[in-house]
Amino acid sequence: MTANELRSKYIEFFKSKGHAQIQGKSLLPDNDPTVLFTTAGMHPLVPYLLGQDHPAGKRLVDYQKVIRTGDIDSVGDPSHLTFFEMLGNWSLGDYFKEGAIKMSFEFLTSKEWLGIPIEKLGVTVFKGEGDVPQDDESAAVWKSLGIPENRIAYLPREDNWWGPAGTTGPCGPDSEMFYYVGDKPCGPDCKPGCSCGKWLEIWNDVFMQYNKDADGKYIPLARKCVDTGMGIERTVTILNGKSSVYDTEIFASIRGAIEKAAAYTYGSDSEKDKSVRIISDHLRASSFILGDPKAVSPSNVGAGYVLRRLIRRAVRHGRKLGIGGETEGTVFLSPIAQVLIDQMKGPYPELEENRGRIIEELDNEEKKFLETLLKGEKEYEKLLPNLLKDPKKVMSGRLAFKLYDTYGFPIELTEELAVEHGMTVNREEFDEAFKKHQELSRAGSEQIFKGGLQDHSEIATKYHTATHLLHKALRTVLGDQVAQKGSNITAERMRFDFSHGAPMTQEEIRKVEDMVNDAIKQDLPITMEVMSLDEAKASGAIALFGEKYESQVKVYTMGRSATDFYSKEVCGGPHMERTGLLGKFTIQKEQSSSAGVRRIRAVLE
Incomplete structure (x- = not known):
């Protein structure tokens, strides 16, 4: 089964069960500073899992692109990925454990759908911990469907509890489904969830019963919801009897392009195979980030830093395979990215729409890094003889920082080079030197607002409401060509990115x-209506360019009536009830964010 077939079957099955198909969202979540990227299919749906009504109804299904950076250093083995696709279906206060489990079982085992033999399946359920009891309800449903007791494992929180996506938000116990790939058990206790490698997880039903607050407490949700997730890459691997996600048709085209560029046949050398896998994953992730409607550019901060690290690590492993120029101006990533775009533009048309941007950014970053890489590696080679004389085989953090500070050589690559020569780097010493120079922050603000908008806290809601007022003011002062390109909110400020080709003058900043502040002083009422996207646009509402919307959307109006308003935008919310609750608005800084995009930092007092 191909990825396209699995994606289509999943959507078709759940639509037949009364689920409305919704659009997957951006890889870069708005107004949630607890994460840099969308980390799960449920991430964009957090407000609805917490109680908001979704315009499409109570039963939903979609496919969602996600990025998880926690395992970035493990990419290169047969299974880890930074970018992958998640299939998901949701119940927002409709069916719960029994309904979710029975539908999962039918999709997995019915010959009309995946047709997996029941003897190949096993499941895990939550063992119980603290005030949360053992999930006997889920276990009973699985037994009624024919899963025997010896293939039901009761596991603790670290195994069978999901969420929240950030530091706060909806969460709960889950029931996971496993496919048996072994020939015989590893021992008498070999059950689903065993670390022996004979059981591979393919699906997860999460029962959202709690909301974790900023104090770490789990508060029962008034409306119980279901969030499920099936990884396309892993499931296709299992269904086709492959031992690695990189051996599936999903990676065949991009892997073939790398093999051709390197004049190397995959499977011939374990170290070279690792480099092929790293390039495949990192280039795929980078292309999707750059092709996103809310794309960031490579930089030294936050999501842009992760993107830069992915691209540069791919470049270095290309050179290990003998591809990529030894001089500035020779590139190899963008031709391979073209192959990926051609393959994935069907389900993700934004890749084709932003093809030019993807290619341009990859080329620029690769050329820039090649110069850095050549200088840094030459300097490292000079240092190597003395480093190898150290009996402890530890490179000082100060020396590693010098490579970074003087030559722009990333600490991660210094660590990789050190490992290749049997050494380690004193990372604590590097971090100390790094902190003193106050240069780079990968995580963004240290005082982030926990949960961002996800917990609907008042300060976050005020700042989000203010983004609408700011957007309208910018369009009035600078012109209707201005469009929001992203925003970020912490406990102390808001950041707003918008399209504009030149720095704002002091007079323009003052007018905005x-x-x-005038709109705030007017204390305008804020109202919400649900309507079709066409109706919203006809009424004068602004919708973000490139954003994927459902057939029914929420429209927030800030004004006296439907025709007498200051601002009207398609948005998921939440918002304050009146503009007069926001306080005084002050712009602290206006600067460049990336080519053609400006950034405003502002506060409410």
Whole structure:
């Protein structure tokens, strides 16, 4: 079964069960500073899992692109990925454990769908911990469907509890489904969830019963929801009897392009195979980030730093395979990215729409890094003889920082080079030197607002409401060509990115600031209506360019009536009830964010 077939079957099955198909969202979540990227299919749906009504109804299904950076250093083995696709279906206060489990079982085992033999399946359920009891309800449903007791494992929180996506938000116990790939058990206790490698997880039904607050407490949700997730890459691997996600048709085209560029046949050398896998994953992730409607550019901060690290690590492993130029101006990533775009543009048309941007950014970053890489590696080679004389085989953090500070050589690559020569780097010493120079922050602000908008806290809601007022003021002062390109909110400020080709003048900044404060002083009521996207646009509402919307959307109006308003935008919310609750709006800084995009930092007092 191909990825396209699995994606289509999943959507078709759940639509037949009364689920409305919704659009997957951006890889870069708005107004949630607890994460850099969308980390799960449920991430964009957090407000609805917490109680908001979704315009499409109570039963939903979609496929969602996600990025998880926690395992970035493990990419290169047969299974780890930074970018992957998640299939998901949701119940927002409709069916719960029994309904979710029975539908999962039918999709997995019915010959009309995946047709997996029941004897190949095993499941895990939550063992219980603290005030949360053992999930006997889920276990009973599995037994009624024919899963025997010896293939039901009761596991603790670290195994069978999901969420929240950030530091706060909806969460709960889950029931996971496993496929047996072994010939015989590893021992008498070999059950689903065993670390022996004979059981591979393919699906997860999460029962959202709690909301974790900023104090770490688990508060029962008034409306119980279901969130499920099936990874396309892993499931296709299992269904086709492959031992690695990189051996499936999903990676065949991009892997073939790498093999051709390197004049190397995959499977001939374990170290070279690792480099092929790293390039495949990192280039795929980078292309999807750059092709996103809310794309960031490579930088030294936050999501842009992760993107830069992915691209540069791919470049270095290309050179290990003998591809990529030895001089500035020779590139190899963008031709391979073209192959990926051609393959994935069907389910993700934004890749084709942003093909030019993807290619341009990859080329620029590769050329820039090649110069850095050549200088840094030459300097490292000079240092190597003395480093190898150290009996402890530990490179000082100060020396590693010098490579970074003087030559722009990333610490991660210094660590990789050190490992290749049997050494380690004193990372604590590097971090100390790094902190003193106050240069780079990969995580963004240290005082982030926990949960961002996800817990609907008042300060986050105020700042989000203010982004609407700011957006309108910018369009009035600078012109209707201005469009929001992203926003980020912490406990202490808001950050707003918008399309504009030149720095704002002090007079323009003052006019925008005055317009926002005037709208606040007017204490305008804020109302919400649900309507079709066409109706929303006809009523004068602004919708973000490139955003994927459902057939029914929420429209927030800030004004006296449907026709007498200051701002009207398609948005998921939440918002304050009146503009007068926001306080004084002050723009602290206006600067460049990336080519053609400006950034405003502002506060409410």
